[in-house]
Each structure stands twice: as C-alpha cells, then as structure tokens.
Amino acid sequence: MSHAVRLKWLQNSYRAVTLSDSNMKEMAGLLKSGATMLSKSCPECNSPLFQLKSGEIWCANCQRRVVIVPEGEEATAEASLELESLERALVKKISAMEDTLATEDTPAKLKEVAEVLDALLASLERLRRVRKGQP
Numbered sequence: 170m171s172h173a174v175r176l177k178w179l180q181n182s183y184r185a186v187t188l189s190d191s192n193m194k195e196m197a198g199l200l201k202s203g204a205t206m207l208s209k210s211c212p213e214c215n216s217p218l219f220q221l222k223s224g225e226i227w228c229a230n231c232q233r234r235v236v237i238v239p240e241g242e243e244a245t246a247e248a249s250l251e252l253e254s255l256e257r258a259l260v261k262k263i264s265a266m267e268d269t270l271a272t273e274d275t276p277a278k279l280k281e282v283a284e285v286l287d288a289l290l291a292s293l294e295r296l297r298r299v300r301k302g303q304p
C-alpha cells in the first residue's frame with residue numbers, strides 16, 4: 170500500500186462559499202466559519218488549502234474543491250463523488266415531489282406522484298447500497 174497522495178481537481182466542483190472581493194478576505198471568512206488551514210497547498214495555484222467544517226477541502230484562490238486521493242485510487246474517489254452528487258439530486262427531487270403531493274387533490278394525479286416518488290425512493294435506496302459497498 171502506497172501512502173503517497175496527490176492532489177486532484179474535481180470536475181464537478183461547486184462553489185460552497187460566498188465570494189468576496191479579495192482572497193485574503195475569503196480566507197479570513199473561511200477561518201471564521203470554522204475552516205482550518207492545511208499544510209498542503211493547491212496543486213494549481215499553490216495557495217494554502219482549507220478544510221471546511223463539512224470536511225471538504227477548498228482552495229480559496231481558485232474557488233474550487235480539491236480532493237486528496239491516494240495514488241492509484243483516483244478513479245474510485247471520483248466515482249464515489251459522482252454518486253454523492255447523484256444522491257443529493259435524488260433527495261432534492263424527492264422533497265420536490267413531497268411538495269407536489271401535499272398540494273395535489275385529484276386521485277389520478279396523486280397516483281402519478283406516488284409512482285414517481287416510489288421510483289425515486291427505490292433509486293435512492295439502490296444508490297445508498299452501492300455507496301455503502303464502496304471503500
């Protein structure tokens with residue numbers, strides 16, 4: 170087992186923090202929000218990386234999320250993050266369907282909503298099972 174790690178960009182990184190007009194302000198804001206500065210630096214711009222309270226690693230300069238993956242395990246890490254965002258999307262849809270369910274009165278429509286909800290929940294369950302099986 171190699172302990173070598175390397176920093177890698179995420180293709181689907183998203184903005185988790187509010188933008189401010191300067192990097193210093195950004196970093197100060199990160200620290201204030203409970204993020205910690207890491208000894209590692211960004212693979213792209215070399216500025217210090219932060220670990221957010223959520224556990225995510227963030228470059229305040231590039232405004233991007235960075236993942237640290239053990240050498241040779243990049244594909245797995247990426248796949249796992251893909252599933253993570255898929256799960257988020259499913260949960261979002263399910264709660265949207267919940268709203269529809271609450272406002273819908275016609276039996277035919279309700280049945281339709283229930284069917285969709287059922288399919289979404291089944292997908293979510295399957296997805297969670299797959300994710301559990303991952304390292």
Ligand SMILES: [Zn+2]
Nearest residue numbers: 211214228231
């Ligand atoms: Zn950077």
